Amino acid sequence: MTPLRSAWVEVDLGAIARNVSALKALLQPGTMLMAVVKADGYGHGAEEVGRAALSSGADRLGVATVEEATRLRAAGILAPLQLLSEPPIAAASLVVEEALIPTVFTRATAVALSQAAERAGTSIPFHLKVDTGMNRIGVDAQDAAEFALSLQELSGLQLEGVFTHFAAAEVIGDWEFERQLERFQSALEALKANRVDPGIVHAANSAAAILHPESHFGMVRCGISVYGLHPGESTHSAIDLEPAMSVKARVVNVRRIGMGDGVSYGHTFRAAAPTTIATLPLGYADGVHRVLSNNMRVLIDGERCPQVGRVCMDMLMVEVPRGTEVRVGDEAVLVGRQAGQELRLDELAEAAGTINYEMACAFSMRLERVFR
Numbered sequence: 001m002t003p004l005r006s007a008w009v010e011v012d013l014g015a016i017a018r019n020v021s022a023l024k025a026l027l028q029p030g031t032m033l034m035a036v037v038k039a040d041g042y043g044h045g046a047e048e049v050g051r052a053a054l055s056s057g058a059d060r061l062g063v064a065t066v067e068e069a070t071r072l073r074a075a076g077i078l079a080p081l082q083l084l085s086e087p088p089i090a091a092a093s094l095v096v097e098e099a100l101i102p103t104v105f106t107r108a109t110a111v112a113l114s115q116a117a118e119r120a121g122t123s124i125p126f127h128l129k130v131d132t133g134m135n136r137i138g139v140d141a142q143d144a145a146e147f148a149l150s151l152q153e154l155s156g157l158q159l160e161g162v163f164t165h166f167a168a169a170e171v172i173g174d175w176e177f178e179r180q181l182e183r184f185q186s187a188l189e190a191l192k193a194n195r196v197d198p199g200i201v202h203a204a205n206s207a208a209a210i211l212h213p214e215s216h217f218g219m220v221r222c223g224i225s226v227y228g229l230h231p232g233e234s235t236h237s238a239i240d241l242e243p244a245m246s247v248k249a250r251v252v253n254v255r256r257i258g259m260g261d262g263v264s265y266g267h268t269f270r271a272a273a274p275t276t277i278a279t280l281p282l283g284y285a286d287g288v289h290r291v292l293s294n295n296m297r298v299l300i301d302g303e304r305c306p307q308v309g310r311v312c313m314d315m316l317m318v319e320v321p322r323g324t325e326v327r328v329g330d331e332a333v334l335v336g337r338q339a340g341q342e343l344r345l346d347e348l349a350e351a352a353g354t355i356n357y358e359m360a361c362a363f364s365m366r367l368e369r370v371f372r
């Protein structure tokens with residue numbers, strides 16, 4: 001429980017550890033696992049999740065930004081930290097100082113990183129990003145070998161790995177996935193033909209790690225699955241995952257309202273009969289998207305109670321049906337379990353018209369986290 005607020009996120013680090021073990025069990029011995037903890041561990045807390053993942057078998061952590069990586073270093077995490085995109089050139093020295101493993105796909109970044117390493121009297125590992133069809137970042141697959149060869153003269157850089165990223169790994173039988181894999185294989189062959197050792201080869205995100213063993217290569221990069229969430233419908237039957245995040249709050253007000261009385265801004269809800277309204281101290285500034293207004297449920301006293309009226313910035317209201325006990329101070333559950341009932345993050349994401357990835361990130365905006 002958090003002393004300063006009556007709304008909080010609970011993160012079950014045991015679930016994180018079990019999810020990592022379940023993912024490891026899908027891999028051939030020797031295949032590495034990168035736990036992706038960008039965006040503060042998809043809203044779960046990068047430091048704590050990172051530690052739990054590393055101690056249950058993850059080989060390294062992946063982040064998006066230099067700042068995310070330096071925070072993990074400041075927290076005392078010494079494991080390999082990989083940046084999944086190119087750092088800004090201005091951050092080259094910091095990348096070297098903090099021993100981060102950068103992604104590289106442009107010559108300018110490569111030169112800046114190499115010079116920073118040389119200034120520090122060292123050379124640093126990097127991973128070459130190959131774009132095989134996501135059309136986001138990376139060197140084009142057919143240019144990968146030539147680009148890698150051109151970087152060999154940079155004495156501050158050593159190629160540690162080569163990777164790509166899939167656009168639709170969760171879609172079973174997707175031919176674009178097959179084409180990406182083929183383009184990646186051709187790029188790897190071209191590297192080998194030019195006597196460039198690609199080092200650690202990796203391509204798979206959670207969906208590919210779970211559904212496509214042929215894409216595992218030397219390492220997989222798992223994010224959403226580490227948190228116990230599925231990247232899509234297709235993976236549910238392939239692996240058991242345990243959601244690690246719960247979202248809870250304590251009731252701060254209970255009132256009876258009469259027939260026809262409205263609730264919250266704009267009175268978008270009006271009581272059809274006298275009813276009980278409970279107020280919870282969290283709102284859209286905590287990640288409960290306003291679009292969920294009148295379109296989500298909350299567990300109170302083990303009952304799925306409808307949320308009513310517009311979700312406010314800091315509060316939302318719930319209609320408590322007759323027969324359900326509610327008092328100020330009672331625990332309400334927006335995501336997670338209560339008395340044998342469960343509300344899944346996935347349901348909330350679907351109601352909000354988004355995906356579990358974004359919903360989980362949203363809960364990190366302001367809510368305090370409690371680890372167990």
Ligand SMILES: *Cc1c(COP(=O)(O)O)cnc(C)c1O
Nearest residue numbers: 036084165205206221222223224
């Ligand atoms: C975020 C990210 C991942 C993790 O994807 P999940 O679907 O969450 O497993 C893997 N690789 C890259 C390059 C990413 O940006």
